[in-house]
Amino acid sequence: MPTATGSDYAKPAPPDGQDKxxxxxxxxxxxxxxxxxxxxxxxxxxxxxxxxxxEGALRYVATSLHIPMSRAYGVATFYQFxxxxxxxxxxxxxxxGTACYIKGAQHLLTAMANDYGIAPGETTSDGGISLxxxxxxGSCGLAPAVVYDSEVAGKVSPPDLRAHVAKWISA
Amino acid sequence: MSPExxxxxxxxxxxxxxxxxxxxxxxxxxxxxxxxxxxxxxxxDREIEKQGMGQRCKSKGVGCMGLCAxxxxxxxxxxxxxxxxxxxxAAEIVASVESNPVSRLLCPTDVPFFQRQKKIVLxxxxxxxxxxxxxxxxxxxxxxxxxxITEMTPAHAIEEVVKSGLRGRGGAGYPTGxxxxxxxxxxxxxxxxxxxxxxxxDPGAFMDRSVLESDPHRVLEGMLIAAYAVGASEGYIxxxxxxxxxxxxxxxxxxxxxxxxLLGHNICGTxxxxxxDIRLGAGAFVCGEETALIASVEGKRxxxxxxxxxxAQEGLFGEPTLINNVETYANIPPIIRNGGEWYSQIGSEKxxxxxxxxxxxxxxxxxxxxxxxxxxxxxxxxEIGGGIPEGRNFKAAQTGGPSGGCIPAQxxxxxxDYESLAQVGSIMGSGGMxxxxxxSCMVDVAKYFMDFCMTESxxxxxxxxxxxxxxxxxxxxxxxxxxxxxxxxxxxxLCDLLKNTSLCGLGxxxxxxxxxxxxxxxxxxxxxxxxGQCPAGVCxxxxxxxxxxxxxxxxxxxxxx
Numbered sequence: 178m179p180t181a182t183g184s185d186y187a188k189p190a191p192p193d194g195q196d197k198x199x200x201x202x203x204x205x206x207x208x209x210x211x212x213x214x215x216x217x218x219x220x221x222x223x224x225x226x227x228x229x230x231x232e233g234a235l236r237y238v239a240t241s242l243h244i245p246m247s248r249a250y251g252v253a254t255f256y257q258f259x260x261x262x263x264x265x266x267x268x269x270x271x272x273x274g275t276a277c278y279i280k281g282a283q284h285l286l287t288a289m290a291n292d293y294g295i296a297p298g299e300t301t302s303d304g305g306i307s308l309x310x311x312x313x314x315g316s317c318g319l320a321p322a323v324v325y326d327s328e329v330a331g332k333v334s335p336p337d338l339r340a341h342v343a344k345w346i347s348a
Numbered sequence: 349m350s351p352e353x354x355x356x357x358x359x360x361x362x363x364x365x366x367x368x369x370x371x372x373x374x375x376x377x378x379x380x381x382x383x384x385x386x387x388x389x390x391x392x393d394r395e396i397e398k399q400g401m402g403q404r405c406k407s408k409g410v411g412c413m414g415l416c417a418x419x420x421x422x423x424x425x426x427x428x429x430x431x432x433x434x435x436x437x438a439a440e441i442v443a444s445v446e447s448n449p450v451s452r453l454l455c456p457t458d459v460p461f462f463q464r465q466k467k468i469v470l471x472x473x474x475x476x477x478x479x480x481x482x483x484x485x486x487x488x489x490x491x492x493x494x495x496x497i498t499e500m501t502p503a504h505a506i507e508e509v510v511k512s513g514l515r516g517r518g519g520a521g522y523p524t525g526x527x528x529x530x531x532x533x534x535x536x537x538x539x540x541x542x543x544x545x546x547x548x549x550d551p552g553a554f555m556d557r558s559v560l561e562s563d564p565h566r567v568l569e570g571m572l573i574a575a576y577a578v579g580a581s582e583g584y585i586x587x588x589x590x591x592x593x594x595x596x597x598x599x600x601x602x603x604x605x606x607x608x609x610l611l612g613h614n615i616c617g618t619x620x621x622x623x624x625d626i627r628l629g630a631g632a633f634v635c636g637e638e639t640a641l642i643a644s645v646e647g648k649r650x651x652x653x654x655x656x657x658x659x660a661q662e663g664l665f666g667e668p669t670l671i672n673n674v675e676t677y678a679n680i681p682p683i684i685r686n687g688g689e690w691y692s693q694i695g696s697e698k699x700x701x702x703x704x705x706x707x708x709x710x711x712x713x714x715x716x717x718x719x720x721x722x723x724x725x726x727x728x729x730x731e732i733g734g735g736i737p738e739g740r741n742f743k744a745a746q747t748g749g750p751s752g753g754c755i756p757a758q759x760x761x762x763x764x765d766y767e768s769l770a771q772v773g774s775i776m777g778s779g780g781m782x783x784x785x786x787x788s789c790m791v792d793v794a795k796y797f798m799d800f801c802m803t804e805s806x807x808x809x810x811x812x813x814x815x816x817x818x819x820x821x822x823x824x825x826x827x828x829x830x831x832x833x834x835x836x837x838x839x840x841x842l843c844d845l846l847k848n849t850s851l852c853g854l855g856x857x858x859x860x861x862x863x864x865x866x867x868x869x870x871x872x873x874x875x876x877x878x879x880g881q882c883p884a885g886v887c888x889x890x891x892x893x894x895x896x897x898x899x900x901x902x903x904x905x906x907x908x909x
Binding site for chain 1: 376381382383416417419547549550551552553554555558589590591627628629630631632633644645646647648649650706708709710714715716747771780782783788795796797799806808
């Protein structure tokens with residue numbers, strides 16, 4: 178695999194040259210020397226910046242790091258943290274760690290399935306709410322734990338969950 | 349920065365802290381943060397200002413105080429510990445520092461939860477401010493590293509660790525000193541690496557997260573000592589992306605250490621150079637396995653490879669690599685400070701020192717505890733943990749996460765160390781301890797872990813990829829009351845196959861939850877298969893309504909991947 182410095186190749190153009198957010202991604206790749214080993218770090222930056230990884234973003238990163246698209250796609254789909262779909266306006270992450278499971282996290286999933294018809298990984302049809310699960314948030318002392326957008330809530334019961342999600346809907 | 353200059357900074361910090369007659373510390377680790385402890389701290393700051401106490405009283409954000417169940421926790425001068433504090437309590441707490449403590453918020457500290465613990469790894473947690481290196485220096489921080497790099501040879505440092513008897517805290521319990529000397533002896537082409545494994549993937553374990561959030565400099569110091577001992581010059585901390593607060597504090601800590609010349613080129617004027625960079629995990633349990641972790645640091649899919657060659661010979665980028673867990677590194681500075689001899693006197697014969705456990709599930713005092721090795725399960729769960737709430741009965745303790753097993757009540761008086769846990773079919777693991785009572789169905793628990801292993805199997809080797817799927821199907825049949833007695837035989841056969849033919853630890857240990865529940869809770873399996881009943885009422889209740897949701901969930905997770 179060539180470990181070129183970039184000057185040997187034509188510089189690839191980002192999917193949307195007008196979007197200044199690509200500069201953040203470029204900065205990460207530059208800091209890590211456009212080396213193929215910086216793929217995961219770069220994908221983290223893309224997801225942090227745009228919320229998800231789409232095909233255009235993966236192609237741009239793969240070309241910039243001189244690796245085949247298949248490898249970028251392979252890494253993006255191997256790791257659970259990366260998502261290829263845009264998220265809803267609000268995200269509800271239910272922890273499915275052992276402590277949360279023992280304390281009834283599956284009832285929270287059932288509540289979301291019954292009330293909004295979404296399973297983990299899905300977003301409501303209006304793009305309002307995404308339901309996600311986490312392997313373990315490490316907040317086991319507060320089981321069952323839920324993350325509403327980026328705010329962690331502990332000892333959540335199905336009624337608590339319904340009340341919080343209803344607030345999103347009415348807002 | 350010379351040792352004298354460093355000591356001066358520590359001294360100045362101690363002087364500065366002495367100027368305040370009172371201090372109020374607020375836990376700002378993730379557990380309490382999720383109960384709004386940041387707002388409590390801000391309210392206390394405002395009250396200190398408002399009540400004109402700015403000259404005498406200071407507030408400080410600190411790491412985990414352990415009793416996560418009662419958060420947010422606030423500790424005030426004189427040793428009073430307050431539980432479940434809200435921002436509206438701030439005025440009363442600040443006003444009380446010069447009189448009697450606020451009795452309605454008091455959390456008793458003369459109980460076994462606090463008295464029975466022995467803190468080595470967590471000695472600074474809940475005491476030092478994780479975001480100020482000066483505070484760590486004032487607590488004798490970096491003095492062990494300073495001693496090692498100015499007074500000791502690498503061989504001497506390794507000898508201390510060998511003498512201590514410390515074993516890897518990531519789960520397998522490999523002797524740390526032996527690992528260090530193997531890496532030290534290995535010849536490198538260019539550089540050697542030291543990696544900190546902070547990919548705490550076991551669900552139900554949060555010890556490493558807490559140490560990183562509460563005392564990040566302790567981990568950096570441990571890594572520096574290890575790097576000096578094995579001759580490594582580049583280091584990585586591989587930390588889960590799911591731990592944003594730990595990542596933020598680590599980044600701050602690395603920056604502060606670099607600024608004081610404690611990381612980087614020619615540390616403290618010696619010939620020793622070492623730099624640390626952070627690599628984020630991306631949610632793959634298998635990356636806790638060392639060769640998979642290395643692949644992930646190299647920017648690839650986290651799939652393991654056969655060993656040997658071991659990472660100690662050929663690891664990251666083909667160079668000799670030392671990989672230790674967060675807690676292992678955190679044990680190093682006190683071992684150097686007090687000597688390996690001192691450490692080896694704590695714990696049991698073959699398992700030295702202390703172990704941090706994350707106590708969770710059906711137990712009254714959920715939180716983080718550090719106990720000497722060899723303590724009994726009963727002491728941890730019933731004395732320190734306060735027993736099972738709501739008057740229910742203890743059923744099992746699960747240690748080691750998806751790689752561990754369920755320990756039934758008959759072994760409650762067994763000492764907790766590496767050998768004893770292995771003997772009863774579990775493992776020490778990284779330190780998650782989930783307590784279950786009679787509301788948990790053990791077949792359902794076994795299926796939960798098998799579902800976990802199935803989803804997390806990287807797919808490289810067939811026994812693990814196909815075996816976990818088949819076992820999950822078979823266990824599903826049992827929980828749906830569709831199984832026959834022959835299915836148990838098939839499960840046992842698969843367990844044997846996985847144990848003996850899988851490529852890495854994930855597949856090898858995946859049968860443990862099934863085997864241990866089959867062994868100790870056989871009657872529950874029998875009840876499901878023969879009488880079509882779930883004694884705990886878990887599977888029975890879910891039979892009619894939750895099945896569609898569950899199968900949808902599987903499809904959903906498949907599509908997301």
